Amino acid sequence: MKIHLTSTIREAINMAQEKGSLAVFELPHFQVNRPEEALFGEYTSNIALMIAKQAGQNPRAVAEILREVMLQNDAEKQIFEKIEVAGPGHLNFFLSQKTLGQIVDTILTQGNLYGSTDIGRGQKVNNEFISANPTGPLHLGNGRGGFFGDTLARVLRKAGYEVTNEYYINDAGEQVVKLGHSVLQDDEAVYAGEYIEVLHQELIVNGVNQEKDARMIGERAAESIVRTYIQPTLVEQMGIYFEVFTSEKRDIVEQGYVDKALVLLQQKNLTYELESAVWLKTTEFGDDKDRVLVKSDGTRTYFASDCGYLLSKMERGFTRFILTLGADHHGYQARLRAAAEALGFVGRFDFVFVQMVRLMKDGEEVRMSKRAGNVVAIDELIEKVGADVARFFFLMYSPDTHMNFDLGLAEERSQKNPVYYAQYAHARLSGILRKAQSLGFDVERGDVSLLTHPKERLLLAELLSFPDLIAETAEHYTVHHLPQYAIRLADRFHSFYDACRVIDVDQRSLSEARLRLVKSVILVLGETLHLIGVAAPESM
């Protein structure tokens, strides 16, 4: 609708210019704002003001001119009920009953596909997220990034992108050696927690061969952690599916990607030797200092592995990389971007940084976890508050916010939690439909032009904005707008429900119109909950 209105305005401006009532100028970029509660339509706030500035005319006069032309154009289409000029030169658009009613037909025809677009058609997106070191259970930050990446993938797919969810396992570096020492429980141990105890028992005490090499032990422990903690948590608790798990050791190093990347960068003359180390000229691509690829002792850095990994992604034909990282990794952005460019990647490379989550209880931060040692494991939180609550709660907030998750509140007030509010609306809607069907109402044929109540119009306007929500989220990764939309839609529905009786045997035709609206809301709310990744229950 946003785009539709924009083009309608554009058309009006052109016509006014042709008639000479507006000066000719280059049309600035402008947007039409979202539906506003007080109005049942949409409005643009600054177009007339912007034009007035360009054309050197009075803002209110410009708004009047636009209004006249648009009303003329609209005579046949009947998109608007009225257009008014208000304030310092704002145009308010009130959508017609016809336009609003059509949305129900559209939704019921398109079903789950309502809101889908093809803006991403032909684009292969690599969506890498979590990629936690295989040195312990997933923590809260991993959980937040995981939910984010997963829902982002769902939205991108709905917008027509071909998305590959990918998890990178850093199983070749020093972290694995540290893990090995930890499992051996020798002087160089760094990780602690119940899971280390378990691994110590399995691999050392009950180990078949008395292997003491830290790297060997670490590699075995890492495999075990991925298999017994990380993957079950992802699949069973978090509901996240990855198409690809890439092992640094097996898929990158042993497949020769690091070597290939080094050769390629050398051929491009983007490396140099200094103090017997090999450096990549990342400063030529915006980094603030060059980075070492091969250390003076001849071993490769982690960054060299990253270059190999980027090369492997490039060979798989992606046109866009999305990399969701913990905020503590923001320092890598410049060098990874530089590396991709140096290797010849020409697509879009987006970074999302997820800020840390502080778990609060009784006003104090909860730092320790029985299972995971000095961090809190995501599956422990899910066991406490449930997967739907954890997921919805994390997704509600922008990744930029340093969020405080109040555990006490989530546990005690679970009935008041927004996720239940949205789910309850879905259950209630479903209940209405069931009842209507059992009473023999025709839920297919209602005349939507009867939906003229203010609460009905507000609900319709909300449904109307769903496709914009999908498009915006796919473009700007504003995933947190989805839970907010679910809450707002549920809110509009409850308000409508309170004011408008749906099932009424004395007003059959009105009931049938409202039942079609109810069906539309079920579809859109259900789809929103599905994208968020929580249940859309038909009863609770």
Add this chain to the structure above:
RNA sequence: GCGCUUGUAGCUCAGUGGAUAGAGCGUCUGGUUGCGGUCCAGAAGGUCGCAGGUCCGAUUCCUGCCAAGCGCACCA
């Protein structure tokens, strides 16, 4: 010292170059014996961190400062 992120209602957080800055929770008042009360309507509560700048207009953009979190390796 440099960099990234953040600073909006009592709390957790949305939002925006424009008309009276929003939601949930909490507080207060009312409604609802009716399609599922896990509901609805309303009220109170804000110098949008501080100070400058750009602009007709800044909470939004720019600069500086203050505060919080996180980074600044030939570690991963």
